Amino acid sequence: xxxxxxxxxxxxxxxxxxxxxxxxxxxxxxxxxxxxxxxxxxxxxxxxxxxxxxxxxxxxxxxxxxxxxxxxxxxxxxxxxxxxxxxxxxxxxxxxxxxxxxxxxxxxxxxxxxxxxxxxxxxxxxxxxxxxxxxxxxxxxxxxxxxxxxxxxxxxxxxxxxxxxxxxxxxxxxxxxxxxxxxxxxxxxxxxxxxxxxxxxxxxxxxxxxxxxxxxxxxxxxxxxxxxxxxxxxxxxxxxxxxxxxx
Ligand SMILES: [Zn+2]
Numbered sequence: 703x704x705x706x707x708x709x710x711x712x713x714x715x716x717x718x719x720x721x722x723x724x725x726x727x728x729x730x731x732x733x734x735x736x737x738x739x740x741x742x743x744x745x746x747x748x749x750x751x752x753x754x755x756x757x758x759x760x761x762x763x764x765x766x767x768x769x770x771x772x773x774x775x776x777x778x779x780x781x782x783x784x785x786x787x788x789x790x791x792x793x794x795x796x797x798x799x800x801x802x803x804x805x806x807x808x809x810x811x812x813x814x815x816x817x818x819x820x821x822x823x824x825x826x827x828x829x830x831x832x833x834x835x836x837x838x839x840x841x842x843x844x845x846x847x848x849x850x851x852x853x854x855x856x857x858x859x860x861x862x863x864x865x866x867x868x869x870x871x872x873x874x875x876x877x878x879x880x881x882x883x884x885x886x887x888x889x890x891x892x893x894x895x896x897x898x899x900x901x902x903x904x905x906x907x908x909x910x911x912x913x914x915x916x917x918x919x920x921x922x923x924x925x926x927x928x929x930x931x932x933x934x935x936x937x938x939x940x941x942x943x944x945x946x947x948x949x
Pocket of ligand 1: 838
């Protein structure tokens with residue numbers, strides 16, 4: 703976290719949020735460990751003292767919180783965690799739980815059906831009473847879509863994506879533009895320009911930016927392009943360097 707703060711200042715950021723993963727799908731990821739909120743918050747405080755020029759925001763990325771309500775409440779109680787993201791990584795496919803990264807193992811012909819299962823899970827999340835301020839990487843599965851065998855056309859999933867965006871707008875949450883550590887836009891920009899346009903049309907007011915850096919070197923990677931797309935969709939930065947872009 704200290705190295706990330708240093709890199710954030712180096713690339714000209716005025717604020718950074720550490721939305722640490724809190725995932726509970728231990729059956730899918732056997733090597734995963736629970737988030738130690740107290741240790742995390744101590745590190746946040748240590749970094750705030752080291753870098754007074756940088757606004758350091760605490761946070762968490764809740765994985766499928768609607769499926770793990772008790773564990774989620776426990777993490778949030780251990781807070782304070784300022785920026786709470788809701789996300790879907792895992793979903794049911796053919797009777798078992800898989801992570802979207804396992805789409806690579808699904809035959810290309812079945813990928814669209816698996817993506818619909820993912821999007822149904824995301825709809826269940828946004829219609830749940832779970833408290834989160836922004837929806838992370840709406841089309842996370844794009845990272846693992848078999849782009850070489852199958853062209854990804856957002857239009858094929860327009861109804862599903864718009865239904866999620868409509869609910870997200872109704873609950874007053876923000877949509878995250880996740881740049882996947884600066885990966886090529888085809889699979890890394892989650893979501894892309896067309897979906898951002900739908901977000902505006904469905905009444906979406908706010909956008910947050912996430913680089914999903916996981917490593918200091920990738921903080922804010924891909925933000926320049928993401929900011930251009932957000933501006934093109936009518937969203938603007940404001941005086942708060944840690945604030946959402948609004949329209
Ligand atoms: Zn995630």
